[in-house]
Amino acid sequence: RELDLQGGADLTVVAVVPTAASGSRCGGSALEFNAIVKETVANELDGARERLGHAAGRTSYALLVEGEDPPLQEWMAARGFDVILLPARRHLLRTSEHPAAARLRRATDAEVRIVQRPR
Numbered sequence: 001r002e003l004d005l006q007g008g009a010d011l012t013v014v015a016v017v018p019t020a021a022s023g024s025r026c027g028g029s030a031l032e033f034n035a036i037v038k039e040t041v042a043n044e045l046d047g048a049r050e051r052l053g054h055a056a057g058r059t060s061y062a063l064l065v066e067g068e069d070p071p072l073q074e075w076m077a078a079r080g081f082d083v084i085l086l087p088a089r090r091h092l093l094r095t096s097e098h099p100a101a102a103r104l105r106r107a108t109d110a111e112v113r114i115v116q117r118p119r
Contacts, residue, residue, distance in 0.1 A: 013048050013052075017063060019034045071103075082110055084104055098114055
């Protein structure tokens, strides 16, 4: 939001829907589970749209479903973003690096930044 308000940037907010394998080899159907996860992520994306408020005028939103849409790094590379912001993640090793950061840095020329949640 700050980038939008200060720099007049066009923003794209992307949410990735993870999917569980489904089928007899995987112990049954995960279709209902995957549908619930997709609905949850879509609701989170809608929440982001609401939180951005008036800044959302120059913001687009995308919901990428694993296994249906291109992987995040391919999707980002195809659109030529200048800056990619990823939320910090806490891991057992106490690192704040996002799991997708390295793949995005290899796949795009964009500056990849890890953003800490305000305290």
